[in-house]
Amino acid sequence: EAGVAQSPRYKIIEKRQSVAFWCNPISGHATLYWYQQILGQGPKLLIQFQNNGVVDDSQLPKDRFSAERLKGVDSTLKIQPAKLEDSAVYLCASSLYKTYEQYFGPGTRLTVT
Amino acid sequence: AQTVTQSQPEMSVQEAETVTLSCTYDTSENNYYLFWYKQPPSRQMILVIRQEAYKQQNATENRFSVNFQKAAKSFSLKISDSQLGDTAMYFCAFMKLGGNQFYFGTGTSLTVIP
Numbered sequence: 001e002a003g004v005a006q007s008p009r010y011k012i013i014e015k016r017q018s019v020a021f022w023c024n025p026i027s028g029h030a031t032l033y034w035y036q037q038i039l040g041q042g043p044k045l046l047i048q049f050q051n052n053g054v055v056d057d058s059q060l061p062k063d064r065f066s067a068e069r070l071k072g073v074d075s076t077l078k079i080q081p082a083k084l085e086d087s088a089v090y091l092c093a094s095s096l097y098k099t100y101e102q103y104f105g106p107g108t109r110l111t112v113t
Numbered sequence: 114a115q116t117v118t119q120s121q122p123e124m125s126v127q128e129a130e131t132v133t134l135s136c137t138y139d140t141s142e143n144n145y146y147l148f149w150y151k152q153p154p155s156r157q158m159i160l161v162i163r164q165e166a167y168k169q170q171n172a173t174e175n176r177f178s179v180n181f182q183k184a185a186k187s188f189s190l191k192i193s194d195s196q197l198g199d200t201a202m203y204f205c206a207f208m209k210l211g212g213n214q215f216y217f218g219t220g221t222s223l224t225v226i227p
Contacts, residue, residue, distance in 0.1 A: 045214050104158035
């Protein structure tokens with residue numbers, strides 16, 4: 001089966017600019033996650049969707065980050081405006097409903113200059 | 114709150130040798146899962162092995178095995194017969210039963226030396 005797809009793989013922007021990341025989960029996976037992985041740290045959950053509803057966004061900086069999952073399939077994560085500290089790899093993962101095993105995409109490496 | 118600690122930022126091992134990566138965690142939960150994930154240089158995280166806290170038997174997956182000590186809150190990963198393809202960052206992770214969120218450690222960078 002096809003894995004979790006993400007694009008772009010790399011992005012370089014200047015601070016205060018906007019950026020958007022896209023994720024396509026594994027077919028049939030109802031749950032979708034966005035993680036932020038800062039260099040030297042483990043991934044940190046930003047937001048979790050169950051179908052097209054938000055389950056947990058407690059660690060999402062809502063003043064600049066937003067995410068949506070229209071129609072319960074693809075998802076986009078947006079940062080507006082970006083800060084230097086947003087430089088990280090943004091990982092998307094998906095899982096079947098109420099299972100613990102998450103499948104990760106290759107990530108998008110964001111560099112904010 | 115759950116915390117996961119990996120005290121070895123970097124490790125190396127000779128090809129075909131055995132290496133053990135350490136992980137400790139802190140939780141007040143009694144039922145949970147523990148995981149080891151591998152993240153090769155391409156950065157796609159791959160599940161290596163998982164352990165259910167209610168199982169006393171240590172999990173094993175081919176060359177990978179764990180030493181789960183619930184009372185000590187310790188969960189180490191042993192890689193036997195190390196191969197060059199094992200070179201990667203390894204993350205220990207915790208998830209409480211019925212939960213949805215991973216708590217990851219900071220990772221151990223493992224290099225297998227030919």
